Amino acid sequence: MTSASNNGAPIISVENLTMSFGDFVLQRDLTFEVHAGDIFVVMGGSGCGKSTLMRHLVGLLEPAAGRILYGDRDFTAASTKDRDAMLRRFGVLYQGGALWSSMTLAENIGLPLGEFTDLSPETIREVAAVKLALVGLSGFEDYYPSDISGGMRKRAGLARAMALDPYILFIDEPSAGLDPISSRLLDELIVELRDSLNTTIVMVTHELPSIFAIGTNSIFLDAESRTMIASGPPTELRDHSDNPTVRRFLNRGAAHG
Template identity: 70%
Template sequence: MTKSSEAGARPARAGAFEARIEVRDLTMAFGDFVVMRDLNFIVRRGDILVVMGGSGCGKSTLLRHMIGLLEPARGEILYEGKSFTRASTEERQHMLRRFGVTYQSGALWSSMTLAENVALPLAEFTDLSEWEIRAIARLKLSLVGLKGFEDYYPSQISGGMQKRAALARAMALDPDVLFFDEPSAGLDPISTRLLNELIIELRDSLGATIMVVTHDLASIFMIANNSVFLDGISRRMIAQGDPRELRDHCDIPAVQKFLRPDFESRAEAQTDG
């Protein structure tokens, strides 16, 4: 397994080497079918970690394990040293309130305005007044560049704006950890870049730790200072580190093939030479 010793082009803030998330000996399975086995990695405070790998290797399945939608076949997940996997229902609910999650589709409620979507977790999990909730919803939408769109419905805005509105909702409770499942799916290159810039800005301004599932290479190289590579053939994690370092120095063919689309043609040229 290859690991990068560098913090990346965008190092995390002070205290970054303190583990925010730790995955220990995690095996993911559906019945007798093993998706991934023996996953071990650490996400440091302030990291933007990308989960990479080919289609069907278990990237989104890993994210669902991280937020408790699926339970491990073996192993555990810890947040700041406390076991999320073995926590009681009450303890897990308390930990979940420190997470923000955006799904590939955005998952906004179509019958609610953007402000009402953002206000929903605030109304559900806080004792704030209606006026305070409305004010926070406006603030969160403003932070993602949607000031003035509070009363719009999801169907009235573009796909990129829907992604940002979903992020505003994920930020509603000021989470310590943000999870993104294919955030750039369905977006044009300009919208993707704007969303990536927003993710970096949130990490830098809020000190959040961020975990992103994506196969988009431009996004990976733009936002990540850490990554894990899941190999669908061996069903194991075969590399971890800054994706730029893995691209330039990792000698594992599967990793090179993923991070360097020209890898096979370059290898053939070297063989012919």
């Protein structure tokens, strides 16, 4: 696996980001970079603001201070139009899949294709079938989200997130609600997609097996001090971090030195 010290300009730069709800500051002074080909893990305990950070990165929430850049383009200051154009190059996989419940799986995947490309309806259906096949759901084109299991919904959500061949894929809690085997298969699928499509992955999770198996770089958000207290490849942090909170978390609470 490639290490954090990747050459070249970062794909995402976050500069002094502060997130707050009204007067309540959730996290302050977050500064980090994500490089091309990374599987970047945002980790931390429950309620520390991991998912909120992701919602900031995709523009669902506005930073209280600081800015977010994609390449050299300022996402925070961009107009709605520029922002929408940038968003189209991202894929987002939400915790429960967030499939549109009134549409079949094929329609879910076809919607972004129909809106943002000039493909014919037949081609769109074919592309949707291919995307579903990639996540192991061929034959489920005409199923509604309510007809399939939670794990399948998640994979279908991944297929939809990959519909427009995004160059950055955001994933919120990939293994939440999945059994260990499905969760591992999803991890493998994520690595596969990264390798074959050159997608950079930003993943919010606290599942240690996933973090160590596929994470190439990471930051650790702390709920107590309300800022990031460590960054680097997860395995390195586990063994060599000088912060006891981070080491304890990554060693599952076991005292380690």
